[in-house]
Amino acid sequence: MTTVSAPAAPARRDRKHPRLHRFLHQGGLELACVLLGGLALWSFLSHVVIPRPDRYLPSPGSVVFSSADMLWKGLLPDFVTNTVWRLLIGSGLGLGVGIPFGILLGLNRTVSDMFYPILNFFQSISGIALLPIVMIWWGTSEQTVIFVILYTVLFPISFNVLVGVRSIPRIYINALRTLGASRLQIARDVILPGALPSIATGARLGIGFGWRAVIAGEMLAGQRGLGWMIFTAQQVDLTAQVILGMTLIGIMWIVLDRYLLRPLEADTIQRWGLVQR
Protein backbone atom coordinates (compact mmCIF):
# COMPACT_ATOMS: atom_id res chain seq x y z
CA MET A 1 0.00 0.00 0.00
CA THR A 2 2.76 2.41 0.88
CA THR A 3 4.46 1.70 -2.43
CA VAL A 4 1.35 2.91 -4.19
CA SER A 5 0.99 6.11 -2.22
CA ALA A 6 4.63 7.12 -2.70
CA PRO A 7 4.51 7.74 -6.45
CA ALA A 8 1.01 9.18 -6.10
CA ALA A 9 2.24 12.02 -3.93
CA PRO A 10 3.88 14.14 -6.64
CA ALA A 11 0.88 13.57 -8.85
CA ARG A 12 -1.39 15.01 -6.19
CA ARG A 13 0.90 18.01 -5.89
CA ASP A 14 0.62 18.47 -9.63
CA ARG A 15 -3.11 18.58 -9.39
CA LYS A 16 -2.92 21.15 -6.66
CA HIS A 17 -0.84 23.62 -8.67
CA PRO A 18 -1.05 22.30 -12.22
CA ARG A 19 -0.32 25.65 -13.79
CA LEU A 20 2.71 26.33 -11.64
CA HIS A 21 3.99 22.84 -12.28
CA ARG A 22 3.57 23.18 -16.02
CA PHE A 23 5.18 26.60 -15.96
CA LEU A 24 8.23 25.36 -14.10
CA HIS A 25 8.60 22.28 -16.27
CA GLN A 26 8.24 24.11 -19.56
CA GLY A 27 11.14 26.46 -19.18
CA GLY A 28 9.61 28.83 -16.65
CA LEU A 29 12.78 28.81 -14.57
CA GLU A 30 14.91 29.48 -17.62
CA LEU A 31 12.56 32.26 -18.67
CA ALA A 32 12.86 33.83 -15.24
CA CYS A 33 16.65 33.54 -15.50
CA VAL A 34 16.66 35.13 -18.95
CA LEU A 35 14.43 37.97 -17.76
CA LEU A 36 16.37 38.58 -14.56
CA GLY A 37 19.66 38.37 -16.44
CA GLY A 38 18.37 40.84 -19.02
CA LEU A 39 17.20 43.24 -16.33
CA ALA A 40 20.52 42.91 -14.46
CA LEU A 41 22.50 43.56 -17.63
CA TRP A 42 20.28 46.54 -18.42
CA SER A 43 20.75 48.04 -14.92
CA PHE A 44 24.48 47.36 -15.05
CA LEU A 45 24.84 49.06 -18.42
CA SER A 46 22.75 51.98 -17.32
CA HIS A 47 24.42 52.51 -13.94
CA VAL A 48 28.03 51.71 -14.76
CA VAL A 49 28.84 51.66 -18.45
CA ILE A 50 26.75 54.24 -20.29
CA PRO A 51 27.96 57.84 -19.81
CA ARG A 52 24.62 59.65 -19.78
CA PRO A 53 22.05 57.04 -18.78
CA ASP A 54 19.17 59.52 -18.62
CA ARG A 55 19.56 60.15 -22.30
CA TYR A 56 20.89 56.89 -23.69
CA LEU A 57 19.66 54.07 -21.47
CA PRO A 58 17.67 54.92 -18.36
CA SER A 59 17.64 52.18 -15.71
CA PRO A 60 14.60 49.91 -15.36
CA GLY A 61 13.77 51.72 -12.13
CA SER A 62 13.48 55.09 -13.80
CA VAL A 63 11.32 53.60 -16.55
CA VAL A 64 8.93 52.27 -13.91
CA PHE A 65 9.05 55.58 -12.09
CA SER A 66 8.20 57.48 -15.26
CA SER A 67 5.08 55.34 -15.56
CA ALA A 68 4.08 56.23 -12.01
CA ASP A 69 4.56 59.88 -12.84
CA MET A 70 2.45 59.63 -15.97
CA LEU A 71 -0.23 57.57 -14.25
CA TRP A 72 -0.53 60.11 -11.49
CA LYS A 73 -0.95 62.92 -13.97
CA GLY A 74 -3.49 60.81 -15.87
CA LEU A 75 -1.65 61.00 -19.17
CA LEU A 76 -0.91 57.35 -19.70
CA PRO A 77 -4.51 56.04 -19.55
CA ASP A 78 -5.45 58.80 -21.96
CA PHE A 79 -2.80 57.84 -24.47
CA VAL A 80 -3.61 54.14 -24.24
CA THR A 81 -7.35 54.63 -24.71
CA ASN A 82 -6.76 57.04 -27.61
CA THR A 83 -4.59 54.54 -29.42
CA VAL A 84 -6.96 51.65 -28.78
CA TRP A 85 -9.94 53.69 -29.94
CA ARG A 86 -8.21 54.63 -33.14
CA LEU A 87 -7.32 51.01 -33.84
CA LEU A 88 -10.89 49.90 -33.06
CA ILE A 89 -12.54 52.48 -35.29
CA GLY A 90 -10.05 52.12 -38.13
CA SER A 91 -10.05 48.35 -38.18
CA GLY A 92 -13.81 48.19 -37.58
CA LEU A 93 -14.37 50.30 -40.66
CA GLY A 94 -11.75 48.32 -42.57
CA LEU A 95 -13.35 44.98 -41.71
CA GLY A 96 -16.85 46.33 -42.31
CA VAL A 97 -15.97 47.40 -45.82
CA GLY A 98 -13.38 44.75 -46.64
CA ILE A 99 -15.31 41.58 -45.78
CA PRO A 100 -18.40 42.27 -47.94
CA PHE A 101 -16.16 43.63 -50.67
CA GLY A 102 -14.01 40.50 -50.69
CA ILE A 103 -17.07 38.22 -50.69
CA LEU A 104 -18.70 40.10 -53.56
CA LEU A 105 -15.55 39.99 -55.65
CA GLY A 106 -14.93 36.34 -54.85
CA LEU A 107 -18.40 35.18 -55.93
CA ASN A 108 -17.64 35.31 -59.62
CA ARG A 109 -14.55 33.63 -61.02
CA THR A 110 -13.96 36.23 -63.74
CA VAL A 111 -14.46 39.16 -61.39
CA SER A 112 -12.10 37.69 -58.85
CA ASP A 113 -9.47 36.99 -61.52
CA MET A 114 -9.85 40.60 -62.50
CA PHE A 115 -9.43 42.11 -59.05
CA TYR A 116 -6.80 39.74 -57.64
CA PRO A 117 -3.76 41.65 -59.02
CA ILE A 118 -4.97 45.12 -58.08
CA LEU A 119 -5.83 44.07 -54.54
CA ASN A 120 -2.39 42.49 -54.28
CA PHE A 121 -0.85 45.72 -55.54
CA PHE A 122 -2.62 47.93 -53.01
CA GLN A 123 -1.92 45.40 -50.28
CA SER A 124 1.77 45.82 -51.00
CA ILE A 125 1.68 49.60 -50.68
CA SER A 126 1.70 49.86 -46.92
CA GLY A 127 -0.56 52.43 -45.29
CA ILE A 128 2.46 54.12 -43.77
CA ALA A 129 3.82 54.84 -47.23
CA LEU A 130 0.49 56.40 -48.09
CA LEU A 131 0.61 58.66 -45.05
CA PRO A 132 2.39 61.60 -46.76
CA ILE A 133 -0.29 61.71 -49.47
CA VAL A 134 -3.13 61.57 -46.94
CA MET A 135 -1.43 64.27 -44.92
CA ILE A 136 -1.51 66.52 -47.97
CA TRP A 137 -5.22 65.76 -48.34
CA TRP A 138 -6.37 66.26 -44.78
CA GLY A 139 -3.43 67.66 -42.86
CA THR A 140 -2.40 66.24 -39.52
CA SER A 141 -5.90 65.40 -38.35
CA GLU A 142 -7.61 62.48 -36.65
CA GLN A 143 -9.16 61.64 -40.01
CA THR A 144 -5.70 61.08 -41.48
CA VAL A 145 -4.73 58.47 -38.90
CA ILE A 146 -8.08 56.68 -39.11
CA PHE A 147 -7.94 56.61 -42.89
CA VAL A 148 -4.45 55.12 -42.86
CA ILE A 149 -5.55 52.37 -40.47
CA LEU A 150 -8.65 51.71 -42.56
CA TYR A 151 -6.52 51.44 -45.69
CA THR A 152 -4.00 49.18 -43.99
CA VAL A 153 -6.71 46.81 -42.74
CA LEU A 154 -8.90 46.91 -45.84
CA PHE A 155 -6.59 45.34 -48.40
CA PRO A 156 -5.23 42.33 -46.49
CA ILE A 157 -8.75 41.43 -45.39
CA SER A 158 -10.45 41.80 -48.76
CA PHE A 159 -7.58 39.98 -50.47
CA ASN A 160 -7.80 37.09 -48.03
CA VAL A 161 -11.57 36.91 -48.21
CA LEU A 162 -11.45 36.87 -51.99
CA VAL A 163 -8.98 34.00 -51.93
CA GLY A 164 -11.09 32.22 -49.30
CA VAL A 165 -14.33 32.49 -51.25
CA ARG A 166 -12.56 31.30 -54.39
CA SER A 167 -11.29 28.22 -52.63
CA ILE A 168 -14.77 26.99 -51.70
CA PRO A 169 -15.38 23.87 -53.81
CA ARG A 170 -17.97 24.47 -56.51
CA ILE A 171 -19.53 21.15 -55.65
CA TYR A 172 -21.09 22.56 -52.46
CA ILE A 173 -22.65 25.46 -54.30
CA ASN A 174 -23.89 23.14 -57.05
CA ALA A 175 -25.30 20.74 -54.49
CA LEU A 176 -27.35 23.48 -52.87
CA ARG A 177 -28.45 24.77 -56.21
CA THR A 178 -29.65 21.30 -57.21
CA LEU A 179 -31.66 21.21 -54.02
CA GLY A 180 -33.34 24.42 -55.07
CA ALA A 181 -31.59 26.96 -52.86
CA SER A 182 -31.82 30.64 -53.66
CA ARG A 183 -28.80 32.89 -54.15
CA LEU A 184 -29.24 34.28 -50.65
CA GLN A 185 -29.34 30.81 -49.14
CA ILE A 186 -26.17 29.83 -50.97
CA ALA A 187 -24.45 32.97 -49.72
CA ARG A 188 -25.60 32.35 -46.15
CA ASP A 189 -25.09 28.60 -45.93
CA VAL A 190 -22.06 27.96 -48.12
CA ILE A 191 -20.09 31.06 -48.93
CA LEU A 192 -20.12 32.82 -45.59
CA PRO A 193 -19.19 29.76 -43.50
CA GLY A 194 -16.69 28.68 -46.13
CA ALA A 195 -15.01 32.05 -46.10
CA LEU A 196 -14.95 32.37 -42.31
CA PRO A 197 -11.48 30.85 -41.79
CA SER A 198 -9.93 33.19 -44.31
CA ILE A 199 -11.90 36.09 -42.84
CA ALA A 200 -10.37 35.28 -39.46
CA THR A 201 -6.86 34.93 -40.88
CA GLY A 202 -7.21 38.12 -42.89
CA ALA A 203 -8.55 40.01 -39.90
CA ARG A 204 -5.61 39.00 -37.75
CA LEU A 205 -3.13 39.95 -40.46
CA GLY A 206 -4.90 43.23 -41.20
CA ILE A 207 -5.21 44.26 -37.56
CA GLY A 208 -1.53 43.39 -37.08
CA PHE A 209 -0.54 45.75 -39.86
CA GLY A 210 -3.11 48.24 -38.57
CA TRP A 211 -1.53 48.28 -35.12
CA ARG A 212 1.81 49.27 -36.63
CA ALA A 213 0.06 51.87 -38.75
CA VAL A 214 -1.56 53.45 -35.67
CA ILE A 215 1.83 53.89 -34.03
CA ALA A 216 3.44 55.33 -37.15
CA GLY A 217 0.41 57.47 -37.94
CA GLU A 218 0.39 59.00 -34.48
CA MET A 219 4.08 59.76 -34.76
CA LEU A 220 3.84 61.44 -38.13
CA ALA A 221 0.40 63.05 -37.92
CA GLY A 222 0.91 64.22 -34.34
CA GLN A 223 -2.23 62.75 -32.81
CA ARG A 224 -2.05 62.02 -29.10
CA GLY A 225 -1.51 58.38 -28.29
CA LEU A 226 1.23 55.89 -27.53
CA GLY A 227 3.08 56.48 -30.79
CA TRP A 228 2.91 60.22 -30.26
CA MET A 229 4.09 59.74 -26.69
CA ILE A 230 7.30 57.93 -27.60
CA PHE A 231 7.97 60.29 -30.48
CA THR A 232 7.61 63.51 -28.50
CA ALA A 233 9.38 62.04 -25.47
CA GLN A 234 12.38 61.36 -27.69
CA GLN A 235 12.42 64.95 -28.88
CA VAL A 236 12.65 66.28 -25.33
CA ASP A 237 15.13 63.62 -24.21
CA LEU A 238 12.75 61.72 -21.91
CA THR A 239 14.18 58.36 -22.90
CA ALA A 240 12.61 56.61 -19.91
CA GLN A 241 9.22 57.49 -21.33
CA VAL A 242 10.26 56.17 -24.75
CA ILE A 243 11.15 52.79 -23.28
CA LEU A 244 7.97 52.75 -21.23
CA GLY A 245 5.93 53.43 -24.35
CA MET A 246 7.72 50.73 -26.33
CA THR A 247 7.13 48.20 -23.58
CA LEU A 248 3.46 49.11 -23.43
CA ILE A 249 3.14 48.83 -27.20
CA GLY A 250 4.65 45.35 -27.03
CA ILE A 251 2.50 44.21 -24.14
CA MET A 252 -0.70 45.56 -25.65
CA TRP A 253 -0.07 43.82 -28.93
CA ILE A 254 0.66 40.52 -27.20
CA VAL A 255 -2.54 40.80 -25.18
CA LEU A 256 -4.56 41.66 -28.28
CA ASP A 257 -2.95 38.96 -30.41
CA ARG A 258 -2.64 36.10 -27.94
CA TYR A 259 -5.86 36.53 -26.02
CA LEU A 260 -8.22 37.88 -28.64
CA LEU A 261 -7.20 37.45 -32.27
CA ARG A 262 -5.36 34.11 -32.18
CA PRO A 263 -8.02 32.26 -30.16
CA LEU A 264 -10.70 33.72 -32.44
CA GLU A 265 -8.81 32.56 -35.51
CA ALA A 266 -8.10 29.12 -34.08
CA ASP A 267 -11.71 28.64 -32.99
CA THR A 268 -13.04 29.77 -36.34
CA ILE A 269 -10.74 27.45 -38.23
CA GLN A 270 -11.60 24.60 -35.92
CA ARG A 271 -15.31 25.17 -36.22
CA TRP A 272 -15.59 26.08 -39.89
CA GLY A 273 -12.31 24.93 -41.38
CA LEU A 274 -13.71 21.60 -42.53
CA VAL A 275 -16.11 23.31 -44.87
CA GLN A 276 -13.23 24.22 -47.13
CA ARG A 277 -11.97 20.74 -47.81
Place this chain on the structure above:
Amino acid sequence: MSAAATTFMAGRMGLDRKRMRGIGLGAIPFLVLLGAWELNTFMGWLKPVYIPPLRAVVDAVFTLQEGCSALGILGMHESCLFTNHILSSLGRVGLGLVVGVPLGIGLGVLAGMSRRLSNAMEPVGVFANAISGIAWVPLAIVWFGVGWFTTLFILLNTVFWLVFFNTLLGVRSVPRTYEHSVLTLGGNRWHIISQVYIPGALPSIVTGVRMGIGFGWRALIAAEMIGGNTGLGFMIFVSANEYKVEEVFLGVLLIGIIWMVTDRIILVPLEKWTIERWGLVWRPS
Protein backbone atom coordinates in the same frame (compact mmCIF):
# COMPACT_ATOMS: atom_id res chain seq x y z
CA MET B 1 9.50 27.88 -87.52
CA SER B 2 9.58 31.19 -85.72
CA ALA B 3 5.94 30.81 -84.78
CA ALA B 4 6.72 27.43 -83.31
CA ALA B 5 9.66 28.91 -81.46
CA THR B 6 7.48 31.67 -80.05
CA THR B 7 4.91 29.18 -78.89
CA PHE B 8 7.67 27.11 -77.35
CA MET B 9 9.10 30.14 -75.58
CA ALA B 10 5.67 31.19 -74.40
CA GLY B 11 5.05 27.69 -73.11
CA ARG B 12 8.35 27.66 -71.28
CA MET B 13 7.66 30.99 -69.69
CA GLY B 14 4.30 29.71 -68.62
CA LEU B 15 2.48 32.14 -70.87
CA ASP B 16 -0.28 29.80 -71.92
CA ARG B 17 -3.82 30.88 -72.71
CA LYS B 18 -4.98 30.69 -69.11
CA ARG B 19 -2.17 32.89 -67.87
CA MET B 20 -2.64 35.37 -70.69
CA ARG B 21 -6.32 35.60 -69.79
CA GLY B 22 -5.42 36.22 -66.15
CA ILE B 23 -2.97 38.97 -67.06
CA GLY B 24 -5.44 40.56 -69.46
CA LEU B 25 -8.26 40.48 -66.91
CA GLY B 26 -5.99 41.73 -64.15
CA ALA B 27 -4.92 44.68 -66.26
CA ILE B 28 -8.50 45.97 -66.57
CA PRO B 29 -8.84 47.54 -63.08
CA PHE B 30 -5.41 49.15 -63.44
CA LEU B 31 -6.38 50.62 -66.81
CA VAL B 32 -9.71 51.85 -65.42
CA LEU B 33 -7.91 53.45 -62.51
CA LEU B 34 -5.38 55.13 -64.79
CA GLY B 35 -8.23 56.28 -67.04
CA ALA B 36 -10.07 57.76 -64.07
CA TRP B 37 -6.86 59.46 -63.00
CA GLU B 38 -6.39 61.02 -66.44
CA LEU B 39 -10.06 61.99 -66.59
CA ASN B 40 -9.71 63.73 -63.23
CA THR B 41 -6.83 65.79 -64.57
CA PHE B 42 -8.74 66.55 -67.75
CA MET B 43 -11.95 67.61 -65.99
CA GLY B 44 -10.16 69.31 -63.13
CA TRP B 45 -12.28 67.70 -60.37
CA LEU B 46 -9.57 67.41 -57.76
CA LYS B 47 -6.79 69.98 -57.71
CA PRO B 48 -3.31 68.87 -58.78
CA VAL B 49 -2.13 69.35 -55.21
CA TYR B 50 -4.40 66.44 -54.18
CA ILE B 51 -4.09 64.23 -57.26
CA PRO B 52 -1.27 65.33 -59.56
CA PRO B 53 -1.56 64.69 -63.31
CA LEU B 54 -0.13 61.39 -64.52
CA ARG B 55 2.26 63.29 -66.75
CA ALA B 56 3.66 65.24 -63.84
CA VAL B 57 4.40 61.99 -62.01
CA VAL B 58 6.31 60.66 -65.02
CA ASP B 59 8.08 64.00 -65.45
CA ALA B 60 9.12 63.93 -61.80
CA VAL B 61 11.52 61.10 -62.68
CA PHE B 62 13.35 63.36 -65.11
CA THR B 63 13.31 66.34 -62.76
CA LEU B 64 14.83 64.27 -59.98
CA GLN B 65 17.36 62.69 -62.31
CA GLU B 66 18.42 65.95 -63.99
CA GLY B 67 22.07 66.03 -64.97
CA CYS B 68 22.55 62.38 -64.20
CA SER B 69 24.44 59.99 -66.45
CA ALA B 70 24.24 56.21 -66.60
CA LEU B 71 27.59 56.02 -64.84
CA GLY B 72 26.37 58.46 -62.23
CA ILE B 73 23.52 56.10 -61.33
CA LEU B 74 25.96 53.34 -60.49
CA GLY B 75 28.30 55.68 -58.67
CA MET B 76 25.35 57.22 -56.77
CA HIS B 77 26.30 60.66 -58.02
CA GLU B 78 24.49 63.41 -56.12
CA SER B 79 22.59 64.61 -59.18
CA CYS B 80 20.82 61.23 -59.45
CA LEU B 81 18.40 61.90 -56.61
CA PHE B 82 15.77 59.39 -57.61
CA THR B 83 17.98 56.37 -58.21
CA ASN B 84 20.06 57.23 -55.15
CA HIS B 85 17.00 57.00 -52.95
CA ILE B 86 16.01 53.68 -54.53
CA LEU B 87 19.50 52.27 -54.27
CA SER B 88 19.96 53.30 -50.67
CA SER B 89 16.65 51.70 -49.68
CA LEU B 90 17.48 48.52 -51.58
CA GLY B 91 21.03 48.53 -50.25
CA ARG B 92 19.73 48.60 -46.71
CA VAL B 93 17.35 45.74 -47.47
CA GLY B 94 20.25 43.75 -48.92
CA LEU B 95 22.52 44.45 -45.98
CA GLY B 96 19.74 43.78 -43.51
CA LEU B 97 19.11 40.38 -45.10
CA VAL B 98 22.77 39.43 -45.42
CA VAL B 99 23.38 40.18 -41.75
CA GLY B 100 19.99 39.49 -40.19
CA VAL B 101 19.03 36.19 -41.80
CA PRO B 102 22.22 34.18 -41.01
CA LEU B 103 22.31 35.64 -37.51
CA GLY B 104 18.66 34.78 -36.93
CA ILE B 105 19.05 31.26 -38.30
CA GLY B 106 22.25 30.61 -36.35
CA LEU B 107 21.01 31.81 -33.01
CA GLY B 108 17.58 30.29 -33.65
CA VAL B 109 19.10 26.84 -34.23
CA LEU B 110 21.28 27.20 -31.14
CA ALA B 111 18.33 28.21 -28.98
CA GLY B 112 16.05 25.60 -30.51
CA MET B 113 18.44 22.74 -29.78
CA SER B 114 17.65 22.81 -26.10
CA ARG B 115 14.00 22.33 -25.35
CA ARG B 116 14.15 24.23 -22.09
CA LEU B 117 16.07 27.14 -23.53
CA SER B 118 13.74 27.33 -26.50
CA ASN B 119 10.75 27.36 -24.15
CA ALA B 120 12.36 30.22 -22.27
CA MET B 121 13.25 32.15 -25.41
CA GLU B 122 9.83 31.78 -27.00
CA PRO B 123 8.10 34.51 -24.92
CA VAL B 124 11.14 36.73 -25.42
CA GLY B 125 10.78 36.31 -29.16
CA VAL B 126 7.04 36.97 -29.00
CA PHE B 127 7.66 40.17 -27.07
CA ALA B 128 10.49 41.33 -29.35
CA ASN B 129 8.33 40.70 -32.41
CA ALA B 130 5.47 42.62 -30.82
CA ILE B 131 7.63 45.74 -30.42
CA SER B 132 9.78 45.35 -33.50
CA GLY B 133 9.55 47.79 -36.33
CA ILE B 134 8.34 51.31 -36.00
CA ALA B 135 8.22 51.46 -32.19
CA TRP B 136 12.03 51.26 -32.00
CA VAL B 137 12.50 54.37 -34.14
CA PRO B 138 12.59 56.97 -31.32
CA LEU B 139 15.06 54.96 -29.26
CA ALA B 140 17.19 54.27 -32.33
CA ILE B 141 17.28 58.01 -33.04
CA VAL B 142 18.51 58.63 -29.49
CA TRP B 143 21.21 55.99 -29.87
CA PHE B 144 22.42 56.45 -33.42
CA GLY B 145 21.07 59.85 -34.46
CA VAL B 146 19.04 60.51 -37.59
CA GLY B 147 20.60 58.75 -40.52
CA TRP B 148 21.75 55.62 -42.19
CA PHE B 149 22.35 53.43 -39.20
CA THR B 150 19.02 54.13 -37.51
CA THR B 151 17.09 52.88 -40.52
CA LEU B 152 19.35 49.86 -40.89
CA PHE B 153 18.89 49.08 -37.22
CA ILE B 154 15.09 49.13 -37.54
CA LEU B 155 15.23 46.77 -40.50
CA LEU B 156 17.76 44.44 -38.86
CA ASN B 157 15.74 44.34 -35.67
CA THR B 158 12.59 43.36 -37.54
CA VAL B 159 14.25 40.77 -39.77
CA PHE B 160 16.39 39.22 -37.03
CA TRP B 161 13.60 38.58 -34.53
CA LEU B 162 11.19 37.13 -37.06
CA VAL B 163 13.82 34.79 -38.51
CA PHE B 164 15.11 33.86 -35.07
CA PHE B 165 11.65 33.15 -33.71
CA ASN B 166 10.52 31.06 -36.67
CA THR B 167 13.78 29.13 -36.78
CA LEU B 168 13.46 28.35 -33.10
CA LEU B 169 9.91 27.08 -33.52
CA GLY B 170 10.92 25.11 -36.59
CA VAL B 171 13.87 23.40 -34.93
CA ARG B 172 11.76 22.57 -31.93
CA SER B 173 9.08 20.96 -34.05
CA VAL B 174 11.53 18.49 -35.64
CA PRO B 175 10.70 15.08 -34.13
CA ARG B 176 13.38 13.87 -31.73
CA THR B 177 13.34 10.45 -33.40
CA TYR B 178 15.28 11.78 -36.39
CA GLU B 179 17.92 13.21 -34.12
CA HIS B 180 18.24 9.95 -32.24
CA SER B 181 18.47 7.88 -35.39
CA VAL B 182 21.32 10.06 -36.70
CA LEU B 183 23.06 9.68 -33.36
CA THR B 184 22.55 5.91 -33.47
CA LEU B 185 24.13 5.81 -36.90
CA GLY B 186 27.20 7.50 -35.49
CA GLY B 187 26.50 11.10 -36.43
CA ASN B 188 27.95 13.93 -34.37
CA ARG B 189 26.42 17.20 -33.27
CA TRP B 190 27.30 18.95 -36.53
CA HIS B 191 25.59 16.20 -38.52
CA ILE B 192 22.46 16.69 -36.47
CA ILE B 193 22.46 20.41 -37.13
CA SER B 194 23.13 20.18 -40.84
CA GLN B 195 21.15 17.01 -41.62
CA VAL B 196 18.26 17.18 -39.19
CA TYR B 197 17.63 20.59 -37.68
CA ILE B 198 18.17 22.87 -40.65
CA PRO B 199 16.34 20.78 -43.27
CA GLY B 200 13.55 20.05 -40.80
CA ALA B 201 13.17 23.68 -39.87
CA LEU B 202 13.59 24.99 -43.41
CA PRO B 203 9.91 25.56 -44.24
CA SER B 204 9.55 27.48 -41.01
CA ILE B 205 12.78 29.41 -41.67
CA VAL B 206 11.52 30.40 -45.11
CA THR B 207 8.26 31.59 -43.58
CA GLY B 208 10.33 33.66 -41.16
CA VAL B 209 12.44 35.16 -43.94
CA ARG B 210 9.36 35.98 -45.93
CA MET B 211 7.64 37.64 -43.00
CA GLY B 212 10.87 39.39 -42.11
CA ILE B 213 11.20 40.96 -45.54
CA GLY B 214 7.51 41.90 -45.59
CA PHE B 215 7.42 43.55 -42.18
CA GLY B 216 10.98 44.84 -42.59
CA TRP B 217 10.21 46.65 -45.83
CA ARG B 218 7.22 48.40 -44.26
CA ALA B 219 9.20 49.27 -41.14
CA LEU B 220 12.08 50.52 -43.26
CA ILE B 221 9.87 52.95 -45.17
CA ALA B 222 8.44 54.30 -41.92
CA ALA B 223 11.88 54.51 -40.34
CA GLU B 224 13.23 56.44 -43.32
CA MET B 225 10.40 58.91 -42.97
CA ILE B 226 11.02 59.60 -39.30
CA GLY B 227 14.67 58.84 -38.70
CA GLY B 228 16.40 58.74 -42.06
CA ASN B 229 18.08 61.11 -44.48
CA THR B 230 18.04 58.93 -47.60
CA GLY B 231 15.77 56.34 -49.14
CA LEU B 232 12.33 56.19 -50.70
CA GLY B 233 10.53 56.79 -47.40
CA PHE B 234 12.61 59.90 -46.81
CA MET B 235 11.95 61.05 -50.35
CA ILE B 236 8.16 60.87 -50.09
CA PHE B 237 8.15 62.48 -46.66
CA VAL B 238 10.29 65.45 -47.68
CA SER B 239 8.44 65.89 -50.96
CA ALA B 240 5.13 65.91 -49.07
CA ASN B 241 6.43 68.66 -46.80
CA GLU B 242 7.30 70.69 -49.87
CA TYR B 243 3.93 69.88 -51.51
CA LYS B 244 5.68 68.15 -54.40
CA VAL B 245 2.79 65.73 -54.73
CA GLU B 246 3.97 64.23 -58.00
CA GLU B 247 7.19 63.05 -56.32
CA VAL B 248 5.17 61.57 -53.45
CA PHE B 249 2.97 59.64 -55.87
CA LEU B 250 6.02 58.45 -57.76
CA GLY B 251 7.66 57.22 -54.57
CA VAL B 252 4.54 55.49 -53.28
CA LEU B 253 3.92 53.71 -56.58
CA LEU B 254 7.53 52.59 -56.64
CA ILE B 255 7.36 51.27 -53.08
CA GLY B 256 4.42 49.08 -54.13
CA ILE B 257 6.07 47.95 -57.34
CA ILE B 258 9.37 47.07 -55.64
CA TRP B 259 7.55 44.98 -53.06
CA MET B 260 5.48 43.15 -55.68
CA VAL B 261 8.55 42.38 -57.77
CA THR B 262 10.48 41.14 -54.73
CA ASP B 263 7.56 38.99 -53.69
CA ARG B 264 7.08 37.52 -57.15
CA ILE B 265 10.71 36.98 -58.09
CA ILE B 266 12.27 35.93 -54.79
CA LEU B 267 9.81 35.06 -52.08
CA VAL B 268 7.10 33.05 -53.80
CA PRO B 269 9.59 30.84 -55.71
CA LEU B 270 11.63 30.41 -52.53
CA GLU B 271 8.61 29.18 -50.64
CA LYS B 272 7.52 26.92 -53.49
CA TRP B 273 11.01 25.47 -53.76
CA THR B 274 11.19 24.71 -50.06
CA ILE B 275 7.86 22.96 -50.02
CA GLU B 276 8.66 20.99 -53.16
CA ARG B 277 12.18 20.09 -52.11
CA TRP B 278 11.61 19.33 -48.50
CA GLY B 279 8.04 18.20 -48.81
CA LEU B 280 6.89 19.54 -45.51
CA VAL B 281 4.21 22.12 -45.25
CA TRP B 282 4.98 23.73 -41.97
CA ARG B 283 2.02 23.94 -39.67
CA PRO B 284 2.16 26.65 -37.04
CA SER B 285 1.52 25.08 -33.66
